[in-house]
Amino acid sequence: MAGIGIIGAGVAGIHLGLLLRQHDIPVTIYSDRTGEQLAGGRLPNTVAHHDTTVRREQALGVDHWDLAEHGYFGHHHYLGGPEPKRFFGAYTAPSRAIDHRIYLPRLLHDFRERGGDFRVRAVRAADVAALSDQHELVVVASGSGDLAAMFPRRADKSPYDAPQRRLCVGLFDGIADNEPRSVTLSLSPGHGEMVEIPIRSFDGPRKALLFEAVPGGGFEVLADASYDDDPAGFEKLVKDTLRAHHPTTFERIDHRRFRLTRPLDLLQGALVPTVREDWVRLPNGRYAIALGDAHVVVDPVVGQGANSASYSAWELGHTIIEDPTFDERFCRKVARRRADRVHATSDWTNLMIRTPPAPHLLELLDAMAGEKALADEFTENFNHPERQWDVLATPERTRDHLARRGRT
Numbered sequence: 001m002a003g004i005g006i007i008g009a010g011v012a013g014i015h016l017g018l019l020l021r022q023h024d025i026p027v028t029i030y031s032d033r034t035g036e037q038l039a040g041g042r043l044p045n046t047v048a049h050h051d052t053t054v055r056r057e058q059a060l061g062v063d064h065w066d067l068a069e070h071g072y073f074g075h076h077h078y079l080g081g082p083e084p085k086r087f088f089g090a091y092t093a094p095s096r097a098i099d100h101r102i103y104l105p106r107l108l109h110d111f112r113e114r115g116g117d118f119r120v121r122a123v124r125a126a127d128v129a130a131l132s133d134q135h136e137l138v139v140v141a142s143g144s145g146d147l148a149a150m151f152p153r154r155a156d157k158s159p160y161d162a163p164q165r166r167l168c169v170g171l172f173d174g175i176a177d178n179e180p181r182s183v184t185l186s187l188s189p190g191h192g193e194m195v196e197i198p199i200r201s202f203d204g205p206r207k208a209l210l211f212e213a214v215p216g217g218g219f220e221v222l223a224d225a226s227y228d229d230d231p232a233g234f235e236k237l238v239k240d241t242l243r244a245h246h247p248t249t250f251e252r253i254d255h256r257r258f259r260l261t262r263p264l265d266l267l268q269g270a271l272v273p274t275v276r277e278d279w280v281r282l283p284n285g286r287y288a289i290a291l292g293d294a295h296v297v298v299d300p301v302v303g304q305g306a307n308s309a310s311y312s313a314w315e316l317g318h319t320i321i322e323d324p325t326f327d328e329r330f331c332r333k334v335a336r337r338r339a340d341r342v343h344a345t346s347d348w349t350n351l352m353i354r355t356p357p358a359p360h361l362l363e364l365l366d367a368m369a370g371e372k373a374l375a376d377e378f379t380e381n382f383n384h385p386e387r388q389w390d391v392l393a394t395p396e397r398t399r400d401h402l403a404r405r406g407r408t
């Protein structure tokens with residue numbers, strides 16, 4: 001067994017595996033569970049793939065879900081506060097959210113059909129050196145268990161050592177589409193955000209409601225509320241939260257139909273945003289590369305983790321194709337190629353969850369409310385986190401950006 005060994009069958013591992021198979025490179029993916037187990041399990045996330053990721057899916061031949069039917073077209077913003085603001089930002093090309101319990105098993109099927117080797121095996125950090133004797137390169141594309149910890153945390157890029165939001169996300173029936181069909185980004189100052197995502201799940205189109213609760217804020221209770229103990233009470237709490245904090249979604253509820261779709265379509269938790277080193281040298285002198293969440297974990301508030309994982313897989317894959325000598329120079333090349341976008345993704349996301357919010361972020365959001373071109377640009381930059389960070393990295397940059405667009 002040679003070729004590339006990938007630990008993890010998430011978007012990072014599978015996109016990398018598919019790209020390498022397109023170039024006839026032998027690949028083995030190890031995962032702790034089968035596609036069927038993933039499909040039958042709890043909601044793992046509510047991931048939107050933006051146009052840049054959709055284009056990679058097209059290039060990989062895995063663009064299985066029609067964009068006109070399953071895509072969405074922009075962001076409806078709601079900024080709460082004493083003078084609430086509503087405005088819309090458009091994409092130039094649609095994003096798409098397919099339940100990963102449908103998406104990943106389908107792509108795993110494609111990977112196997114294209115000659116990829118798939119092994120069900122729970123790998124531990126202690127196993128990685130032995131695996132690296134069997135493969136030319138090992139890629140760690142799972143942040144679970146002790147695997148991510150193989151790669152030292154970068155304190156210079158990881159400003160938080162605790163979660164900044166507590167999460168509650170579920171799939172719901174009984175919320176009408178907004179027009180045009182889009183994500184809703186709703187901000188309740190001091191309390192947190194709610195992201196409503198049109199998502200394709202098992203029984204058709206659904207709405208994912210992702211509550212990003214500031215600890216101690218008005219809807220943190222959702223992160224602890226038990227659906228299983230009291231389904232009706234839980235759904236009432238969700239509706240009460242929408243009414244109080246996120247009215248543009250509340251307005252579209254059909255109260256007779258509103259419900260969580262299934263008990264397993266709910267996820268509650270929290271994560272610590274973390275950037276890790278790109279690679280580690282193993283005791284046998286070989287190298288392991290970190291990919292996806294094993295490399296960088298971001299809060300889901302602006303929907304970037306999977307998009308960044310796919311981008312990073314693409315850059316790693318092309319480096320493997322172009323320069324398959326897996327030494328330190330190779331590792332440095334991979335790190336350099338992906339650094340700007342992956343670090344910008346993390347920096348931008350970390351700014352979005354800062355409490356209290358950075359004044360220059362509020363200044364930009366306020367300007368976007370009055371100028372559609374600015375809102376469109378912010379929306380389109382969900383495809384280009386490094387451009388978003390060009391605008392938001394410092395108050396001076398935001399001021400320059402606004403001045404260049406005629407806002408002083």
Ligand SMILES: Cc1cc2nc3c(=O)[nH]c(=O)nc-3n(C[C@H](O)[C@H](O)[C@H](O)COP(=O)(O)OP(=O)(O)OC[C@H]3O[C@@H](n4cnc5c(N)ncnc54)[C@H](O)[C@@H]3O)c2cc1C
Pocket residue numbers: 007008009010011012013030031032033044045046047048049121122123124141142143144145167169210267291292293294300302303304305306307308309
């Ligand atoms: C609520 C929520 C909403 C989100 N929304 C978005 C969004 O809109 N857009 C976006 O881009 N990102 C979003 N994300 C982030 C996104 O889900 C992750 O960044 C992305 O899925 C990471 O992909 P990955 O392949 O690195 O890891 P994962 O998807 O976590 O895959 C890891 C794989 O490793 C396997 N595995 C686990 N342990 C082991 C082991 N010991 N041995 C072998 N295999 C193992 C797992 O079964 C899995 O196959 C969201 C996350 C959450 C929680």
